[in-house]
Amino acid sequence: MPKIVDEQMREATRQRIMRQAASEFARLGFDQANINAIAEQAGIGKGTIYLYFENKRDLFLEMLRSIAQVQLTVIRAALAQEGTLRQRLERLFRAFAHLAEEESDNFNVYMSALYGVNRAFQAEATKLLRDYVAVIGLMLEQSQTRGEIHSHNIEATALMVLSLTESYILSAKVLGQSELVIVQQAGPVAELILRGIGTSVS
Amino acid sequence: MPKIVDEQMREATRQRIMRQAASEFARLGFDQANINAIAEQAGIGKGTIYLYFENKRDLFLEMLRSIAQVQLTVIRAALAQEGTLRQRLERLFRAFAHLAEEESDNFNVYMSALYGVNRAFQAEATKLLRDYVAVIGLMLEQSQTRGEIHSHNIEATALMVLSLTESYILSAKVLGQSELVIVQQAGPVAELILRGIGTSVS
Amino acid sequence: MPKIVDEQMREATRQRIMRQAASEFARLGFDQANINAIAEQAGIGKGTIYLYFENKRDLFLEMLRSIAQVQLTVIRAALAQEGTLRQRLERLFRAFAHLAEEESDNFNVYMSALYGVNRAFQAEATKLLRDYVAVIGLMLEQSQTRGEIHSHNIEATALMVLSLTESYILSAKVLGQSELVIVQQAGPVAELILRGIGTSVS
Amino acid sequence: MPKIVDEQMREATRQRIMRQAASEFARLGFDQANINAIAEQAGIGKGTIYLYFENKRDLFLEMLRSIAQVQLTVIRAALAQEGTLRQRLERLFRAFAHLAEEESDNFNVYMSALYGVNRAFQAEATKLLRDYVAVIGLMLEQSQTRGEIHSHNIEATALMVLSLTESYILSAKVLGQSELVIVQQAGPVAELILRGIGTSVS
DNA sequence: CATGAATGAGGGTTCATTCAT
DNA sequence: CATGAATGAACCCTCATTCAT
Incomplete structure (x- = not known):
C-alpha cells in the first residue's frame, strides 16, 4: 500500500510545479509565462502539469x-x-x-x-x-x-x-x-x- | 507651408492613439491589449499605429x-x-x-x-x-x-x-x-x- | 476603385480554399484534416484562412x-x-x-x-x-x-x-x-x- | 489448469471492450472517440486495452x-x-x-x-x-x-x-x-x- | 501618409501510447 | 496480467507586424 508515499510524491510534485510557476510568473507575468518552460524547469513533461492543474x-x-x-x-x-x-x-x-x-x-x-x-x-x-x-x-x-x-x-x-x-x-x-x-x-x-x-x- | 498644421495633426493623432492605448492597457494589461482594437478606437487603420510608434x-x-x-x-x-x-x-x-x-x-x-x-x-x-x-x-x-x-x-x-x-x-x-x-x-x-x-x- | 476586382479576388481565394479543403477533408476526414496543409495547398498563409472562415x-x-x-x-x-x-x-x-x-x-x-x-x-x-x-x-x-x-x-x-x-x-x-x-x-x-x-x- | 477459464475471461473482456468501443465510435466517430472513456465504460484500466489491441x-x-x-x-x-x-x-x-x-x-x-x-x-x-x-x-x-x-x-x-x-x-x-x-x-x-x-x- | 489584407511564429491543451510498479 | 501516471507530438487559432497599393 504505497498510497501514502504516492500521496507525498504527488504533493511534492505539485509544490515543485507551483514553485517554478511562481518563478516564471514573477519574471514574465501571466501571459508571457510559458507552460512548457515551467514544466521543463520542474523536470516534468509538458502534459504532466495538466494532471495537477486544470x-x-x-x-x-x-x-x-x-x-x-x-x-x-x-x-x-x-x-x-x-x-x-x-x-x-x-x-x-x-x-x-x-x-x-x-x-x-x-x-x-x-x-x-x-x-x-x-x-x-x-x-x-x-x-x-x-x-x-x-x-x-x-x-x-x-x-x-x-x-x-x-x-x-x-x-x-x-x-x-x-x-x-x-x-x-x-x-x-x-x-x-x-x-x-x-x-x-x-x-x-x-x-x-x-x-x-x-x-x-x- | 502646411508644415505646422501637419505637425499639429500628427501630434494630435499621436495623443489620440496614446489615450486609447491607455484605456486598453488599463483594462486588459499589456499582453491582452489588442493593437487592432486600439487602432479602431482611435479611428485609424491598424497599420497607421506603426507610423507613430515602433x-x-x-x-x-x-x-x-x-x-x-x-x-x-x-x-x-x-x-x-x-x-x-x-x-x-x-x-x-x-x-x-x-x-x-x-x-x-x-x-x-x-x-x-x-x-x-x-x-x-x-x-x-x-x-x-x-x-x-x-x-x-x-x-x-x-x-x-x-x-x-x-x-x-x-x-x-x-x-x-x-x-x-x-x-x-x-x-x-x-x-x-x-x-x-x-x-x-x-x-x-x-x-x-x-x-x-x-x-x-x- | 478596385473594389470589384478585389471582390472577385476575394471570392476566387474563398473558392480556392474550399476546393483544397474538400480535397483534404475527402482524404482524411474532418478531424484528421489539417488547416495548415489546406492553407499550403491553397497557396496562402496559415492565418489567412481565418480571414475567410470563422x-x-x-x-x-x-x-x-x-x-x-x-x-x-x-x-x-x-x-x-x-x-x-x-x-x-x-x-x-x-x-x-x-x-x-x-x-x-x-x-x-x-x-x-x-x-x-x-x-x-x-x-x-x-x-x-x-x-x-x-x-x-x-x-x-x-x-x-x-x-x-x-x-x-x-x-x-x-x-x-x-x-x-x-x-x-x-x-x-x-x-x-x-x-x-x-x-x-x-x-x-x-x-x-x-x-x-x-x-x-x- | 485454469487455462480455459482464463481464455474465456480474456475473450469476454475483449468482447466487452469492443462493445463499448462500438458505442463510443458510433457516437463520436473514430477521431473524437476517446480510448480512456472506452476503458472506463468497459470497467478496465486505460492501459489494459493495449493488452488486447495493438x-x-x-x-x-x-x-x-x-x-x-x-x-x-x-x-x-x-x-x-x-x-x-x-x-x-x-x-x-x-x-x-x-x-x-x-x-x-x-x-x-x-x-x-x-x-x-x-x-x-x-x-x-x-x-x-x-x-x-x-x-x-x-x-x-x-x-x-x-x-x-x-x-x-x-x-x-x-x-x-x-x-x-x-x-x-x-x-x-x-x-x-x-x-x-x-x-x-x-x-x-x-x-x-x-x-x-x-x-x-x- | 494611410490602409488593411496577408502572414506565420507561438502556445495552451488534448490524448494515444508507454512502462514502472 | 493490470494499472494509470507520465509523456510529448500534434494542432487550431490569435495577433503583432509588414508591405503593396
Missing part, C-alpha cells in the same frame, strides 16, 4: 493561494501576542522585508496580482488583501483592548498599516535598496505608524 | 512616459510652495485620489507598470518612480529649510510619503471605497506622516 | 453548402422537363456517376457528412438531404401529372430513387468500378425504378 | 470485423433457402431495418466506415462490402437456378439489391422515420427489386 489560469490561482497562505502564516507569527504594539509592528515590517528578499518571486507575484491590471485575478487578489487586512485588524483590536491605541475605524487603520509597510518595502526594492538598508527602517516606520494612529486616525 | 512595446513606454508627465505636473502643482507642509501633504493625497478617480486608466497603467511583474517595463517604471520621489524630496527639503521638519534621510522620508499616500489610495480602491471616503482620509494620513517624520525618521 | 468547422460547413449547391444545380439540370421520366431518371443516374468521378472529392465529402457519424454536421447534412429529396419529389409530381406514374407517397418514392441511384454509384465506386462501367447501368437502374414505382410503391 | 486503429478494425460477422450472420439467416425470392428479399429488408434499430451503434459504425471518408479504413470496409455482395449474389444464383430470375450480371444485381435496401433504410433513418414506418416499405421495395431484376438488369 489549466494555466488554475495553476496561477492555486499558486497565488499557496503564496498567500505562506505569507499569512509568516505575518500571523510576526503579530503574535508577545511584545508591545511597537515591537509587533517592527516584526511585521521585518517579516515583509524578509519575504520580499527570501521569497521575492512569491512576493512579486502576489503584489502583481494585487496591483496589476489583469482583472482575471483581481477578485482572488482582493480576497487575499482582505485576509491580510483582517489579520492586522485583529492585532489592532487586541492593542486597543490593551489600551495601546484608540481607533474608531480599525479597518482603515489596518489598511494604512499594511499599505505603508508593504508599499515602502516594494518601492525600496524597486529602487534597488538591499534588505539590510530596508530593515533599518523598521523602527522609524513603526514609530511613524504608532504616532499616526495614536490619536489622529479616527 | 511597436507595441514602444507604444506602451511612450504612453507610460506621457502619463508620468501629466501625473508629475499634477503632483508638482499640489506641492507648490504656498501653504504649510500639512496642507501640501493633504493636497498631495487629494491629488492622487483625484488621479485615481478621474484618470483611473492612467493611474492603473502606471501602478501596474510599477508594481506589476513584467520586467520588460521595470527599468522605465523605476525611472518614473525616481522622478516622483525626487519631486517629493524637493518639497521636503524646502520644509526642512523652513524648519517644519528635521530629517537626516530625505530620500527615505520621501519614499515613505509616496508609499503611504499612493498605496493607501490603491488599496482603498481595490477594496471598493469611493473617492469621497478616500479623500476624507487626507487629514489623518497627513497628520500621520507629519508626526511620523517630525522627529523619528532619521 | 474556424475549421465553419470552413467545413461552408464547403459542404457550396458542394450541395453545385450538386443540386447539376441534378436540377438532369431532371429538367424535357424527355420522358425514364430519360430523366437515366440523366439523373449519369449525372451522379459523373459527379462521383469528376468531383469525387466533393462527392465523397458530401456522402461522408450524410452517412458518417460526426454528429456535429448531421443537422446540416440532413437539410441537404431534404433538398435533394425535394427536387426529385418535384419531378415525380410532374410525372404524376403527366400520368407517367401513380404514387401515393411521393416523398418515400423520391427517397427510394435517390437512395438507389446514389448508393449504387457509391458502392460501385467503393468496389473500384470505372465510370464507364457504372454509367452502363443507367438504363437498367432506371428501368428498375420505373417498373418498381409504376404501380407497386404506394 | 492500438486505437487496430481496435477499430477488429470491432468492425466483429460487427460485420454479426451482420453477415443475420443476413445469411434472412436469406436462408426457405421461401420465394420475394419473401427472402423482404426478410433481408426487415433484417437490415432491425439491425439499424436494435444495433444502431453497430449499424452506424459499419455505415460510417463504408461511406465515410477516412481512407485508413476503406480497404477493410471494401472487404466487408464484398462479403455482403457475395452473400446476396449467392442467393441470387440460387434463385436463378430455380428460375425465379434471369440475370446476366449477378454481381451488379447483388450490388443493386444491397444498395437499395441498405441505403433506403439509412436515408429513412437520417430523415427520422421510425422502424415501424420503415418496415412497411419491405413489400414495396421487394416488389420494386423483383420487377426491376426480372428481365431488365442484364
Whole structure:
C-alpha cells in the first residue's frame, strides 16, 4: 500500500510545479509565462502539469493561494501576542522585508496580482488583501483592548498599516535598496505608524 | 507651408492613439491589449499605429512616459510652495485620489507598470518612480529649510510619503471605497506622516 | 476603385480554399484534416484562412453548402422537363456517376457528412438531404401529372430513387468500378425504378 | 489448469471492450472517440486495452470485423433457402431495418466506415462490402437456378439489391422515420427489386 | 501618409501510447 | 496480467507586424 508515499510524491510534485510557476510568473507575468518552460524547469513533461492543474489560469490561482497562505502564516507569527504594539509592528515590517528578499518571486507575484491590471485575478487578489487586512485588524483590536491605541475605524487603520509597510518595502526594492538598508527602517516606520494612529486616525 | 498644421495633426493623432492605448492597457494589461482594437478606437487603420510608434512595446513606454508627465505636473502643482507642509501633504493625497478617480486608466497603467511583474517595463517604471520621489524630496527639503521638519534621510522620508499616500489610495480602491471616503482620509494620513517624520525618521 | 476586382479576388481565394479543403477533408476526414496543409495547398498563409472562415468547422460547413449547391444545380439540370421520366431518371443516374468521378472529392465529402457519424454536421447534412429529396419529389409530381406514374407517397418514392441511384454509384465506386462501367447501368437502374414505382410503391 | 477459464475471461473482456468501443465510435466517430472513456465504460484500466489491441486503429478494425460477422450472420439467416425470392428479399429488408434499430451503434459504425471518408479504413470496409455482395449474389444464383430470375450480371444485381435496401433504410433513418414506418416499405421495395431484376438488369 | 489584407511564429491543451510498479 | 501516471507530438487559432497599393 504505497498510497501514502504516492500521496507525498504527488504533493511534492505539485509544490515543485507551483514553485517554478511562481518563478516564471514573477519574471514574465501571466501571459508571457510559458507552460512548457515551467514544466521543463520542474523536470516534468509538458502534459504532466495538466494532471495537477486544470489549466494555466488554475495553476496561477492555486499558486497565488499557496503564496498567500505562506505569507499569512509568516505575518500571523510576526503579530503574535508577545511584545508591545511597537515591537509587533517592527516584526511585521521585518517579516515583509524578509519575504520580499527570501521569497521575492512569491512576493512579486502576489503584489502583481494585487496591483496589476489583469482583472482575471483581481477578485482572488482582493480576497487575499482582505485576509491580510483582517489579520492586522485583529492585532489592532487586541492593542486597543490593551489600551495601546484608540481607533474608531480599525479597518482603515489596518489598511494604512499594511499599505505603508508593504508599499515602502516594494518601492525600496524597486529602487534597488538591499534588505539590510530596508530593515533599518523598521523602527522609524513603526514609530511613524504608532504616532499616526495614536490619536489622529479616527 | 502646411508644415505646422501637419505637425499639429500628427501630434494630435499621436495623443489620440496614446489615450486609447491607455484605456486598453488599463483594462486588459499589456499582453491582452489588442493593437487592432486600439487602432479602431482611435479611428485609424491598424497599420497607421506603426507610423507613430515602433511597436507595441514602444507604444506602451511612450504612453507610460506621457502619463508620468501629466501625473508629475499634477503632483508638482499640489506641492507648490504656498501653504504649510500639512496642507501640501493633504493636497498631495487629494491629488492622487483625484488621479485615481478621474484618470483611473492612467493611474492603473502606471501602478501596474510599477508594481506589476513584467520586467520588460521595470527599468522605465523605476525611472518614473525616481522622478516622483525626487519631486517629493524637493518639497521636503524646502520644509526642512523652513524648519517644519528635521530629517537626516530625505530620500527615505520621501519614499515613505509616496508609499503611504499612493498605496493607501490603491488599496482603498481595490477594496471598493469611493473617492469621497478616500479623500476624507487626507487629514489623518497627513497628520500621520507629519508626526511620523517630525522627529523619528532619521 | 478596385473594389470589384478585389471582390472577385476575394471570392476566387474563398473558392480556392474550399476546393483544397474538400480535397483534404475527402482524404482524411474532418478531424484528421489539417488547416495548415489546406492553407499550403491553397497557396496562402496559415492565418489567412481565418480571414475567410470563422474556424475549421465553419470552413467545413461552408464547403459542404457550396458542394450541395453545385450538386443540386447539376441534378436540377438532369431532371429538367424535357424527355420522358425514364430519360430523366437515366440523366439523373449519369449525372451522379459523373459527379462521383469528376468531383469525387466533393462527392465523397458530401456522402461522408450524410452517412458518417460526426454528429456535429448531421443537422446540416440532413437539410441537404431534404433538398435533394425535394427536387426529385418535384419531378415525380410532374410525372404524376403527366400520368407517367401513380404514387401515393411521393416523398418515400423520391427517397427510394435517390437512395438507389446514389448508393449504387457509391458502392460501385467503393468496389473500384470505372465510370464507364457504372454509367452502363443507367438504363437498367432506371428501368428498375420505373417498373418498381409504376404501380407497386404506394 | 485454469487455462480455459482464463481464455474465456480474456475473450469476454475483449468482447466487452469492443462493445463499448462500438458505442463510443458510433457516437463520436473514430477521431473524437476517446480510448480512456472506452476503458472506463468497459470497467478496465486505460492501459489494459493495449493488452488486447495493438492500438486505437487496430481496435477499430477488429470491432468492425466483429460487427460485420454479426451482420453477415443475420443476413445469411434472412436469406436462408426457405421461401420465394420475394419473401427472402423482404426478410433481408426487415433484417437490415432491425439491425439499424436494435444495433444502431453497430449499424452506424459499419455505415460510417463504408461511406465515410477516412481512407485508413476503406480497404477493410471494401472487404466487408464484398462479403455482403457475395452473400446476396449467392442467393441470387440460387434463385436463378430455380428460375425465379434471369440475370446476366449477378454481381451488379447483388450490388443493386444491397444498395437499395441498405441505403433506403439509412436515408429513412437520417430523415427520422421510425422502424415501424420503415418496415412497411419491405413489400414495396421487394416488389420494386423483383420487377426491376426480372428481365431488365442484364 | 494611410490602409488593411496577408502572414506565420507561438502556445495552451488534448490524448494515444508507454512502462514502472 | 493490470494499472494509470507520465509523456510529448500534434494542432487550431490569435495577433503583432509588414508591405503593396
